[in-house]
Amino acid sequence: MTTHLPIDRMIDVDRGQISREIFVSPDYHREELEKLFTRAWLFVGHVSQIPNPGDFFVSRMGDGSVILARDTQGTPHVFLNSCRHRGMKVCRYEQGNTSLFVCPYHSWSYTTDGRLQGVPLYRTLYDGQLDRADWSLVETPKIHEYKGTIWASWDPQAPDFMTYLGDAVDHLDQVLDCRDGRPGGSEVIGIHKWILPANWKFAAENFLGDTYHNPSHRSVDMIGIGPSAQRGQGGRRDNEYNNGQHVWVSFPQGHGVHSVLMPEQFDYQPSYMQYPIVEEYFRHCFHERQRRLKDKARIMPFTGNLFPNTSYHGRQPRGLCVWHPHSPTETEAWRFFLVDADAPAEVKDVLRRFYMRYSGPAGMTEQDDMENWLYATASSTGTIARRYPFNYQQSIGAYKTGSPLPGDVSVQITEQNARNYYQVYARYLKGDDWDSLLGRSTHPAQQAAE
Amino acid sequence: MSATLDRHGLAWFQLKQDVEDFLYAEADLLDQRRFRDWLDLLADDLVYFMPIRRNVKFGQHDEKENTRQGEGISWFDEDKWTLAKRVDQILTGVHYAEEPLSRVTHMVSNIRLLDASPSAEDAREVTVGSRFLVHQNRVEYETYTFIGRRTDLLRRAGASWQIARREMILDQNVLLAKNLSIFF
Numbered sequence: 001m002t003t004h005l006p007i008d009r010m011i012d013v014d015r016g017q018i019s020r021e022i023f024v025s026p027d028y029h030r031e032e033l034e035k036l037f038t039r040a041w042l043f044v045g046h047v048s049q050i051p052n053p054g055d056f057f058v059s060r061m062g063d064g065s066v067i068l069a070r071d072t073q074g075t076p077h078v079f080l081n082s083c084r085h086r087g088m089k090v091c092r093y094e095q096g097n098t099s100l101f102v103c104p105y106h107s108w109s110y111t112t113d114g115r116l117q118g119v120p121l122y123r124t125l126y127d128g129q130l131d132r133a134d135w136s137l138v139e140t141p142k143i144h145e146y147k148g149t150i151w152a153s154w155d156p157q158a159p160d161f162m163t164y165l166g167d168a169v170d171h172l173d174q175v176l177d178c179r180d181g182r183p184g185g186s187e188v189i190g191i192h193k194w195i196l197p198a199n200w201k202f203a204a205e206n207f208l209g210d211t212y213h214n215p216s217h218r219s220v221d222m223i224g225i226g227p228s229a230q231r232g233q234g235g236r237r238d239n240e241y242n243n244g245q246h247v248w249v250s251f252p253q254g255h256g257v258h259s260v261l262m263p264e265q266f267d268y269q270p271s272y273m274q275y276p277i278v279e280e281y282f283r284h285c286f287h288e289r290q291r292r293l294k295d296k297a298r299i300m301p302f303t304g305n306l307f308p309n310t311s312y313h314g315r316q317p318r319g320l321c322v323w324h325p326h327s328p329t330e331t332e333a334w335r336f337f338l339v340d341a342d343a344p345a346e347v348k349d350v351l352r353r354f355y356m357r358y359s360g361p362a363g364m365t366e367q368d369d370m371e372n373w374l375y376a377t378a379s380s381t382g383t384i385a386r387r388y389p390f391n392y393q394q395s396i397g398a399y400k401t402g403s404p405l406p407g408d409v410s411v412q413i414t415e416q417n418a419r420n421y422y423q424v425y426a427r428y429l430k431g432d433d434w435d436s437l438l439g440r441s442t443h444p445a446q447q448a449a450e
Numbered sequence: 451m452s453a454t455l456d457r458h459g460l461a462w463f464q465l466k467q468d469v470e471d472f473l474y475a476e477a478d479l480l481d482q483r484r485f486r487d488w489l490d491l492l493a494d495d496l497v498y499f500m501p502i503r504r505n506v507k508f509g510q511h512d513e514k515e516n517t518r519q520g521e522g523i524s525w526f527d528e529d530k531w532t533l534a535k536r537v538d539q540i541l542t543g544v545h546y547a548e549e550p551l552s553r554v555t556h557m558v559s560n561i562r563l564l565d566a567s568p569s570a571e572d573a574r575e576v577t578v579g580s581r582f583l584v585h586q587n588r589v590e591y592e593t594y595t596f597i598g599r600r601t602d603l604l605r606r607a608g609a610s611w612q613i614a615r616r617e618m619i620l621d622q623n624v625l626l627a628k629n630l631s632i633f634f
């Protein structure tokens with residue numbers, strides 16, 4: 001199973017060069033959909049969106065609509081949202097509760113565990129021909145719930161989710177755990193969905209660890225929109241990480257994060273200063289978290305991207321994004337905003353207001369990201385432009401494996417996370433086996449750096 | 451709706467005319483990019499709200515179609531401080547989503563006076579319904595059209611009005627624009 005496209009010539013991480021073709025060409029777009037999005041674990045939703053039997057939430061995986069449904073027995077499933085008869089979109093409501101999914105076209109109906117139940121005029125028209133058991137909704141062979149988040153894969157051979165996540169788990173935990181260190185406990189308070197005229201990988205790469213793009217946010221940093229802005233704090237969020245060591249960590253499975261490793265002893269740094277009740281709450285959470293997590297409390301999250309297209313913001317703001325490819329130059333972006341489910345109402349209100357002014361198409365920070373991703377995509381589509389690769393030489397070789405944290409760790413701003421990401425990406429496009437996709441066979445670039 | 455309002459009286463038509471003029475002038479300030487002058491038209495306790503709209507089953511529209519002001523996530527649910535920040539950001543000259551500035555035209559139509567209190571003759575607050583069609587063109591090829599319904603609460607401020615509440619119901623589910631970097 002090898003690709004007909006010369007992916008190795010597109011991606012040269014040793015020299016730090018990646019062709020623009022993989023960002024603009026319809027051929028690579030098709031390859032991604034067929035070889036990457038059909039295998040990788042993808043984020044589909046959160047348990048707080050389907051708390052009860054019969055609850056459903058319509059999500060996306062790659063270029064397809066899927067239904068995340070909790071069956072009447074309480075088990076979650078992910079189904080392709082397309083009728084087995086003529087393909088009609090079975091469910092066109094975004095969220096709800098039902099005992100049956102009834103197809104609008106010819107009224108076949110499916111139970112919440114996906115089985116075909118009702119076929120109109122079955123006796124007269126289909127008896128002896130149609131075996132209902134063979135025509136259930138198409139279901140992902142793999143589904144996994146982790147601390148409230150639900151993930152799925154279309155590949156029956158996919159490794160279990162925790163193996164796929166690997167050591168990135170310590171960073172994802174900082175997003176999913178309660179602010180006081182209790183495991184899990186988040187809820188989704190709202191979702192943004194919007195169309196972005198850019199290649200999806202620009203967004204993924206942004207969260208993977210492109211800290212270098214900070215100057216593009218100069219305008220929001222000049223005006224100050226953080227939760228202590230009215231108390232004179234500049235910038236777009238509170239500075240919670242003074243004296244911390246910024247780390248950019250990449251993992252063999254393709255994930256990359258930007259986190260901060262705080263010193264062995266570190267104290268609370270005032271945040272949310274314009275809201276005394278909220279400030280008090282986060283001060284309390286800080287001390288509880290240190291007590292509970294001990295040494296692990298030293299890891300504080302900025303951003304990350306779990307291979308291939310699930311990104312996160314860890315604290316200010318806090319949420320998960322999924323970048324769904326529509327075409328090489330168009331992406332449907334979804335953002336799930338998170339808070340601790342049991343946080344006081346005042347805290348949730350301050351957070352949601354901050355999230356809205358920071359994030360997404362109406363967010364004062366991310367509007368500038370969107371502008372950059374659009375025009376970087378558009379101006380790479382030209383015939384001459386496509387002959388010239390992008391430069392990925394930043395901090396090449398400047399990382400250590402396993403120190404001070406698991407993974408390949410850089411303590412300076414780096415494109416190593418991106419180089420690693422595209423190396424893994426190339427393996428998917430070549431149709432490699434799971435050992436290779438999980439980075440279990442050593443590859444030359446890593447050897448050279450060690 | 452105040453029971454005492456005479457919807458056919460001269461005062462009603464004069465008030466409607468006055469409010470229409472105000473809304474057209476307001477739109478013109480935005481289209482002329484006079485953002486600071488526009489901010490002056492906003493009351494200090496302004497609520498500026500644009501819900502996200504969802505695809506729901508028949509019969510659930512009142513309850514579930516639109517996200518609600520004051521809870522969860524909407525496109526906008528903010529105050530004057532935040533809007534002033536948005537203006538400040540554009541005026542830095544390095545807010546790349548609006549640098550270079552977009553070309554924007556606000557069309558306001560279907561204007562109806564929904565309420566006036568305490569009376570049309572001496573209106574201190576009016577509720578106005580309208581439709582908007584906002585056309586945004588930026589850089590070379592980017593064009594977006596935003597169409598929807600607006601409900602404004604206007605408050606008398608001397609010879610003019612101030613906007614105390616603006617609710618904008620955009621006719622989109624997935625936002626078909628990369629940004630909402632303009633005002634509505």
Ligand code: FES
Binds near residue numbers: 083087103105106
């Ligand atoms: S397409 Fe669904 S019943 Fe025919």
Ligand SMILES: [Fe+2]
Binds near residue numbers: 206213217365366
């Ligand atoms: Fe950014």
